[in-house]
Amino acid sequence: MKYTVFLTSLDICIFCLILLSRKSSAADFQYEACVPSNCGNGPNITFPFYIEGMQESYCGYPGFHLNCGKHGYPTISLPENDYIVENISYPSRSFRVYNAAVLSNLKGRCLPQIRNTTLPIREFQYVNVTNLYLLSNCIEPLPKDLSLYKVDCQGENRDNLDLAIWDMDENLQNGLENCEKNVVAPVEVQGDEERIVVGEYEEILRRGFELNWNASDCSTCQRDGGRCGFNTATSSFRCFCPDGPHRRSCGIADSGRRKLKLILIAVVLVAPTVLFFIILFAFNKRKYMLYLKEKMQNDKDIDLFLKNNEILATIRYNYFDIKKMTNSFRDNLGEGGFARVYRGKLSDGRLVAVKILKESKGFGEEFINEVASISRTSHVNIVTLLGFCFEGSKRALIYEFMPNGSLEKFIFSRAECQLGWEQLFQIALGTAHGIEYLHQGCNTRILHFDIKPHNILLDKDFNPKISDFGLARLCPNRSSIVLMPGARGTIGYIAPEIVCRNFGNVSHKSDVYSYGMMILEMAGETKNIEVGIDHSSENYFPDWIYKNLEQSVKLDLNIIVNANEHLRIRKMLVVGLWCIHTDPTARPSMSRVIEMLEGNIESLQIPPKPNFFLQPREALNPSISEVALTLSEVHGV
Template sequence: MSQFLSYLLILSFFFFINSLGTNSRPLLAICEPHLCGNVNISYPFWVRNEIASDQQYYCGYKGFGVMCLDGEAVLELPGDRYYVKDINYADYTLTLVDIDITTNQTCPRARQNVSLETLPLKYSSVDLNLSFYFNCTSYAPTVPSIQCLNIGSYRSYVFVENNETEGFDWSKNCEEKVVVTVRQTQINMDNLTGGFGGAMNDGFVLDWERVKDWAMNDGFVLDWESVKDCGPCERSEGYCGYNATAEEFLCFCNDGSTHSNSCKGPPSRTKKLKLIRGVAASGVGVLLTCIIIFWFRSKRSIIKSTKFWTKKTKNEHDLEAFIRKYGPLALNRYKFLEIKKMTNSFRDKLGQGGFGGVYKGKLLDGRPVAVKVLNESKGNGEEFINEVASISRTSHVNIVTLLGFCLEGQKRALIYEFMPNGSLEKFIQDGNLEKTNSHLGWEKLFQIAIRIARGLEYLHRGCNTRILHFDIKPHNILLDEDFCPKISDFGLAKLCIRNESNISMTGTRGTIGYIAPEVFSRNFGGVSHKSDVYSYGMMILEMAGGRNNIDVGVS
């Protein structure tokens, strides 16, 4: 009993001390400059792997968190990820490379369309925008096509933006337009079609906007759409950071204090608030101790049967094991209360499956998302781990983007980009080919089939780790606003070595009507990536015939 009371008193004391601001000490080590590959990461950039995306403090501007994945620095801009080739702190410039070009550096398929939105970044004066047009059905006069990107009778073109050929309707004759930014000094203006690959490999340059110290001294309010100068803080042997709650610049100092400009200046507003909160917290701690003592005396028998320490769930142990094996996840982790807030308490339901429900939500930046909430009683969480582990390692235009996840005890949720046109399944009408054609048209169905194949090829050959999906079917193909298909639902997926032909697998996984024979029975042969190809073929038959493969009435 006395040991228990002593523990509570010590806990209350540390609760008070911690509230005074000592939590900035651990940040000092994290906020030191880091080297990822050949890229030096320091203020206003910071290492995102080591700091939770939902915490109060950052080691730099909140949108400049750089992930270090397999020795490569990666920056996530709204909509896509980019390799960081160089950060020039003298010129305030950032050189990025499209992450997709690593699969084909000689003739990459451009997917850039960079969106800077509210970040304090702007294109450099050395940049040049190129217009790419893909899958063009007609020949463009005087503009040579990109031979390595031509597919059959379809042509692809590239030229300097706004320098389009007169009399040729690009939007009518071509399926897709992508604007790609490159450094003007690296592009051969006389041979764009032959030199665009090398120029994309050299990347493009962005400038970050900077607020001078004198702007603060003259009484101007700091707008974090621009990045504050870190010089005074670093010269006082501090490390620059940012308080997301108070929306203010901070200088973390060796004594554990935080200041508004440098370690020699007055304490920050956050420090004063912490002092007030600390006094209140100590009072709450003493009150809490008294309540627990009273409860302990009156309910001693109940205490004996109660576990004071909550053990980690099997899901959390499995997730930690995956991180140790493959490295940190480049995903945001949310609390369940945040999930409820972004879905408005699960008000707008998009669909229901055996795993649970899917709800429409909205992130803090306004982006719409689809939130899949898994049933707490559904299995042991293996499908959840599979989905987080596999899709977090992908980046492709035909693979749905996983933006984050929630794992809080038995509560599990996955946050995806929102696909306004839903699944392909609803555009395939049973036994009514004519109605299917009127919905999308044969050309659109053909393009959807081609793009699904590209996404599947990326999973099998484009990733460092081969991903087998095992559940390719129309229900798991989602369509964006332009009816561009994206493969989703990786709950049955399996990771394997790229050069591995057959894989060992216990049990059967997939949906009846799409499962390859060898997955159902090993008597038909070994399970490999070809099993996904079989499911893809069954889905194509369903798209062409306009009927459901699992309809028992179909002969």
């Protein structure tokens, strides 16, 4: 009795879920029959498709039946032609096909007869398709204008294919008038394919095209553990569940018992949840309304910023354009805390990197920072912003594509490193020129605040370009000192004054510090150096450099270098130590950094060492120890 009185709502919820999860010992035969299957090659087949001979017809939608061809690929029969099903995207309700005649052409023979295809528009629709005309039985000799389109076929079983012309070509009508037969083959166009080169028409047909389908949505049924199907008697959708078929979902039934269970769930689970959110909203109504107001105002601010800065001359795209240029975000290049990056292609064929920004508590700050700062730049060592998209919460930035990725993979993984020390030195020098341009070369001084190997991109010739201006700050009056409400940057590269204002003011010298940490990594490859110290947790990499440079010891970098390369490395280490001085005023400007890198090594002096670098933590007094601990955590000691 006591247990019953004190039975909690959680206990009741668990009891109800156990009751609902009980299944019959024998699952429904239709549920068992509609298990997803495949032909050995190609995608898994499930609703709305089904494989004849392997799955029952009620497992799929009428007109969506597939066959397993002799090559082990699923095929679909469209009027007059069989097509290989290459890929199926159930979430986007689309699939890619190509003519089966291409697959059978394995021994260099001419293509078998390809016939016109009439698409059943009630079930399928083309996606980005253009017609390719295959013309045959043409007159001889061909007019001069048409001879350029000739694609001779001299193999066995010659099909007498003479010409291949796009439907938008100006000579198509001339070809139709000079050839007796023509077949229209739907294909997908890529780039600017104005004319078919001899022998390429088979590759274009093999490329195939994409189709969307019209059929009932299966997601609700699948979410509840069911398998979708079709009732041919009533021409309606059915959800096959272990306990039998239902109309839409395994969570919906017509029996009074199931309705009673649903009512019980609503009372026990839904009602308290709704009540909880009502109470929560009542107590936080003001805060929530302020949040919405701030978000709406932020969107207005971004729109106003874009209108007031149209002179920046970057192209504005809509979200549909972004999906088109990225092929529906198919090729993911990487992901960070604030964005995902995808490979894309512009209408003129240029490859681009499309950065899709995530919505964060900072609303559009990263978006405005990046557009406002990078749009003002034009330098060989700064990545070029080609366009952007702003549609409510959908925000994207389009950059030139950097085929060699970021510097990070070349300095943190020796297995992937293909760069010589001269190349690394030139990358360090080019990056310095880029930062100097941001600090001195623009009408508005730009502070990057996130210089690190991950944000240094390399073009096809390994020229460096600074990217990712999401944390950047503009200084319209070219002031050196900026006010910052909190720390920003990446652990390991953050200047000490950003973490603790006792070290000095935040300024362009903070970028100098981050650059210094980066070139120390480039020159020393900190991930691979054997520093020969037993208690590495009590030491900091610059300490090891100081010891060896002061004693004029040859740096053991675990690599074989010649004398000239060793001087380059030594120069980068000395410059890096100057840049990471704890006192911002003691750090050189980027102009001075370039002079030191390009100058004579003999003229470089080792900078004075900050006092706390080599002191064990237990030897420090409490106040200094706190600072040392903070810096060690920032730099991953």
